[in-house]
Amino acid sequence: MSSDAFFDAVKSRRTYYALSSESPVPDSRIHELVNTAITHVPSSFNSQSTRVVVLLNEEHKKLWGDIVTPAVKAVAPPEAWPTSEKKLEGFKAAYGTILFYEEPKDVAKLQEAYPLYADKFPQWSEHTNAMHQFVLWTALEKEGFGANLQHYNPLIDEKIAATWKVPANWSLKAQLVFGKPAGDTYPKTFKPLEERVFVHGAK
Numbered sequence: 001m002s003s004d005a006f007f008d009a010v011k012s013r014r015t016y017y018a019l020s021s022e023s024p025v026p027d028s029r030i031h032e033l034v035n036t037a038i039t040h041v042p043s044s045f046n047s048q049s050t051r052v053v054v055l056l057n058e059e060h061k062k063l064w065g066d067i068v069t070p071a072v073k074a075v076a077p078p079e080a081w082p083t084s085e086k087k088l089e090g091f092k093a094a095y096g097t098i099l100f101y102e103e104p105k106d107v108a109k110l111q112e113a114y115p116l117y118a119d120k121f122p123q124w125s126e127h128t129n130a131m132h133q134f135v136l137w138t139a140l141e142k143e144g145f146g147a148n149l150q151h152y153n154p155l156i157d158e159k160i161a162a163t164w165k166v167p168a169n170w171s172l173k174a175q176l177v178f179g180k181p182a183g184d185t186y187p188k189t190f191k192p193l194e195e196r197v198f199v200h201g202a203k
């Protein structure tokens with residue numbers, strides 16, 4: 001028993017921007033990974049407040065081509081648009097997107113049940129959501145995908161809700177774009193561990 005296999009997965013997860021619209025696995029496998037993450041990733045007070053919507057193939061293209069691109073174009077300064085457009089074309093060229101949501105009703109229930117922590121639950125809901133994002137990002141890359149994490153919410157929330165019948169009260173937190181890697185990751189630097197890790201009482 002060791003955490004080596006787990007940390008191999010943690011270490012190999014990177015941000016991939018160059019992605020193609022191929023998939024190394026059947027769509028049923030993607031569904032399975034999502035079900036496993038949604039079932040087993042923890043949530044604050046076991047609220048299970050996270051929701052996901054998975055868009056594959058043409059639905060993924062619809063998200064980036066028909067929803068995000070016009071929404072960003074409408075607000076982008078003209079001089080910034082060519083760069084944004086290129087970036088968005090890159091996301092559209094991928095295979096799928098997982099939309100990560102929180103259900104505010106689950107958070108409100110906790111606030112009512114535990115008034116002492118009422119002001120903390122929104123923050124813990126964000127933490128809960130991020131844990132799901134990390135697990136699925138890492139899992140997809142273990143399956144042979146590359147992925148990157150985006151945040152075009154709240155600009156795109158209403159159109160997405162209308163297109164895929166997402167409850168209007170769900171709060172969109174992040175978009176995980178994935179596809180077959182079509183290029184390398186960029187070099188990553190690391191701050192000295194001495195600045196970031198402090199252990200006391202080790203024997």
Ligand SMILES: Cc1cc2nc3c(=O)[nH]c(=O)nc-3n(C[C@H](O)[C@H](O)[C@H](O)COP(=O)(O)O)c2cc1C
Binds near residue numbers: 013150
């Ligand atoms: C909470 C969080 C938010 C992020 N938001 C974005 C984002 O909006 N757009 C983006 O391109 N990358 C985003 N990233 C990716 C980071 O820039 C990236 O993970 C970091 O530079 C480390 O590189 P790596 O993922 O290759 O290890 C985000 C990452 C995290 C953890």
